[in-house]
Amino acid sequence: MTDENNEVAENATQTRVSELLSSLECTVTCAYDGMASVQCAPELIHAICAKLKTEGGFEGNTLVTAIDHGAGLEQRFEMVYQFLSMEHTQRVRVRAMTTGDDPEVDTITDLWPGTAFSERECFDLLGVRFAGHENLRRILMPEGFEHHPLRKDFPHIGIEPDKLYQKWDEERRSAFAEKEAGK
Amino acid sequence: MGQVSLTDAPFSESFAATNLDWVVNWARKNSLWPMPLGLSCCGIELMAMFGPKFDLARFGAEAARFTPRQCDLLVVAGTLTWKMAQAVRLVYDQMPEPKWVMSMGVCASTGGMYDTYSVVQGIDSILPVDVYVPGCPPRPDAVIDSIIKLQDRIQLERPTRDLLEGIPDYHDMGTGAAERQPNRAVIQKKKPGALIGDDI
Numbered sequence: 001m002t003d004e005n006n007e008v009a010e011n012a013t014q015t016r017v018s019e020l021l022s023s024l025e026c027t028v029t030c031a032y033d034g035m036a037s038v039q040c041a042p043e044l045i046h047a048i049c050a051k052l053k054t055e056g057g058f059e060g061n062t063l064v065t066a067i068d069h070g071a072g073l074e075q076r077f078e079m080v081y082q083f084l085s086m087e088h089t090q091r092v093r094v095r096a097m098t099t100g101d102d103p104e105v106d107t108i109t110d111l112w113p114g115t116a117f118s119e120r121e122c123f124d125l126l127g128v129r130f131a132g133h134e135n136l137r138r139i140l141m142p143e144g145f146e147h148h149p150l151r152k153d154f155p156h157i158g159i160e161p162d163k164l165y166q167k168w169d170e171e172r173r174s175a176f177a178e179k180e181a182g183k
Numbered sequence: 184m185g186q187v188s189l190t191d192a193p194f195s196e197s198f199a200a201t202n203l204d205w206v207v208n209w210a211r212k213n214s215l216w217p218m219p220l221g222l223s224c225c226g227i228e229l230m231a232m233f234g235p236k237f238d239l240a241r242f243g244a245e246a247a248r249f250t251p252r253q254c255d256l257l258v259v260a261g262t263l264t265w266k267m268a269q270a271v272r273l274v275y276d277q278m279p280e281p282k283w284v285m286s287m288g289v290c291a292s293t294g295g296m297y298d299t300y301s302v303v304q305g306i307d308s309i310l311p312v313d314v315y316v317p318g319c320p321p322r323p324d325a326v327i328d329s330i331i332k333l334q335d336r337i338q339l340e341r342p343t344r345d346l347l348e349g350i351p352d353y354h355d356m357g358t359g360a361a362e363r364q365p366n367r368a369v370i371q372k373k374k375p376g377a378l379i380g381d382d383i
Contacts, residue, residue: 141266141301142265142266147300149300149301154300155300156298156299156300157298157299157300158299158300158301159300161265161300161301162265162303162308164265165265165268165269165309168269169272
């Protein structure tokens with residue numbers, strides 16, 4: 001594939017997505033990596049995704065994640081979604097800046113059930129909540145872990161990393177001691 | 184039947200005078216049954232060590248059983264995360280005495296390059312480790328060398344001390360030598376009512 005062809009493909013995607021989303025309040029640009037990028041408000045994420053799937057032919061979701069731009073910022077977390085259309089051989093990216101330290105956006109699991117895992121990971125590591133997600137619990141870190149490790153204000157050595165183990169160990173020992181005392 | 188002397192055949196070729204500790208240690212150290220806990224890439228070197236090229240069977244430690252109930256050498260090979268630590272501790276508790284622990288590779292020994300929130304910074308914070316093997320991952324030769332070192336250490340133990348406890352001055356003959364020698368039998372001896380996990 002030559003650069004010329006790439007350019008044509010990019011422009012085609014951008015044009016098609018712009019026309020598709022003309023009724024919604026968003027801007028469609030061509031990102032530095034050549035992918036069409038939709039920027040919108042976090043409230044519009046679900047509406048835009050639904051339109052991309054039903055009318056745009058983007059039948060596959062490839063990425064759900066968030067970017068932490070730094071603690072203390074007004075607009076701290078940026079949601080990023082990427083979709084793939086096998087029919088049109090096109091990709092599109094949806095980005096939305098959220099506000100606050102504990103953001104919440106609508107889930108898109110009703111459109112792509114497979115995003116349930118991506119959203120769980122995003123919640124686990126970055127602390128973004130997904131309204132409407134049926135099973136929003138941790139996926140990588142153990143149950144009971146209190147922090148979100150990929151946040152910028154989380155120290156890389158952790159905060160009391162052995163806390164859960166010590167708690168489990170104490171419970172186990174006290175249960176054993178009770179059993180021994182009952183003999 | 185006439186009188187039989189121990190110097191006559193076949194007894195002269197079948198008996199040897201030794202001490203009980205030495206025999207028990209000799210049997211234990213040459214039939215270590217490892218419990219392989221391949222947690223990451225060290226597990227690959229561990230498999231190579233069991234294989235024909237390095238052949239751990241030469242040292243009597245090839246009978247790897249994947250159940251802790253039948254093992255006496257826990258080989259923690261690789262990065263131990265805090266999420267996995269509970270499982271490893273349970274495996275150790277399920278192993279019958281006497282038991283030994285090998286920390287294979289820098290990740291198991293110190294956390295290695297994983298200076299992060301999710302990795303145990305050295306398994307000696309949750310297990311009593313007998314031998315550390317450096318390397319990332321260590322070569323199978325190095326692990327075999329550490330097994331030989333562990334065997335030398337097992338030879339120093341006093342497994343029959345409990346049996347002969349009533350006999351005064353049996354071990355040191357009044358010289359105090361037993362107090363100065365490394366003696367895991369004393370360390371590992373469980374008092375009645377002692378809790379699991381009191382060994383570290």
